[in-house]
Amino acid sequence: MPKTNQILQIEPPEALVFTGPFTEVVKSTLSLTNPSDYKVAFKIKTTAPKRYCVRPNSGTLAKGETMSISVMLQPFEFDPNEKTKHKFMIQSLIIASNMEEKDLWQEVDKEKLMDTKLRVVFENEVPAAVEEVPKEVDVPNNLDISTDPVTITPHKSNFKEQDPQVPPSGDxxxxxxxxxxxxxxxxxxxxxxxxxxxxxxxxxxxxxxxxxxxxxxxxxxxxxxxxxxxxxxxxxxxxxxxxxxxxxxxxxxxxxxx
CATH class of the missing domain: 1.10.287 (Helix Hairpins)
Structure with missing residues (x-):
């Protein structure tokens, strides 16, 4: 009987990636393959069971069989600055000829139990809104712009108005x-x-x-x-x-x- 930490081949091997927006259910797929000559039982656990729906979350794989597992993330308010700490664990066990499948997980020999942990990654397809920087506007020097962006008050000139038809008095x-x-x-x-x-x-x-x-x-x-x-x-x-x-x-x- 093989001695290894995990007998199953798991895809993806390191992390489950969920791509938003997360205002609705987001689905990710996990693939399990049994490359051995033995029948293998598996069970999937998560650190946030209320946030995910896994179908199927347990089962058996015959020699050379591959099974696709659907992992569905429930809607939530996504914060790009918050790092997720969610994890998944895939446990597997080789089924002996004298074992009943209904009794597999009741009394498990820890030495025969194998497991693989996967981390969770959130990716948001919708980029964060980029604040538009207002373009610089050339304002004449003789204008004063008040705090109200709509109101423009003419600047008071230091020169007194003179009748254009009357030349200076010194002539x-x-x-x-x-x-x-x-x-x-x-x-x-x-x-x-x-x-x-x-x-x-x-x-x-x-x-x-x-x-x-x-x-x-x-x-x-x-x-x-x-x-x-x-x-x-x-x-x-x-x-x-x-x-x-x-x-x-x-x-x-x-x-x-x-």
Missing amino acids: NNFQRLMEENKALSSEVNRYKEELQQLKRVAMSETKTTAATATTLQAAPGPTGISLLFHETTNIILILGLLVASFGIGLMLSSRLGA
Whole structure:
């Protein structure tokens, strides 16, 4: 009779591997082969019997027979940082001709009992969630980002706002031009007032002439000449005002350009 620690050939020989996810029953297979010329009985034990279901967990193997054993791991909450300490042990015993199979494991001679221990390995197919690192965003220097990621507050500038149409107060040439412009504007306003006064005088004389013509019903010639004279005066004044305005514009443009 052979003298060895285990008469059976076991696959895998070192560890039972269970591949997750472990939210449902996970199955692993154990293969037992009897290469001897004897009939061999086997029995499978585990350190965590509530976590595993083994089918079949015991039996006999004839000469050269191979049997596949299903080991089913019950669902559990998997922790990749926790190392499992679960183990399996396959015990085997050569059946003598005078042994009854039902009495094999009641009174076992320890010297004839052989065993092999297998460790348990958990492998998770689903990788741990990788925390996404936010991409760096270039933020303008004139912006302040508050603790709220949605709110962006404009940075207060150290410079006071200035009217873009007004140059710095230190420009003496511009100040001089502005003063001349005021003087020209005053002169234009004076021309306008004189024109309005002439119009009022002309209207008054026209009314007087019309009243005289109605009363006398004669001498229309002098009335027409008077009206023509007043209209001509108005036209001359208007033309003078336009020429003065155009000259003022040219003067400002040339000085600003200088």
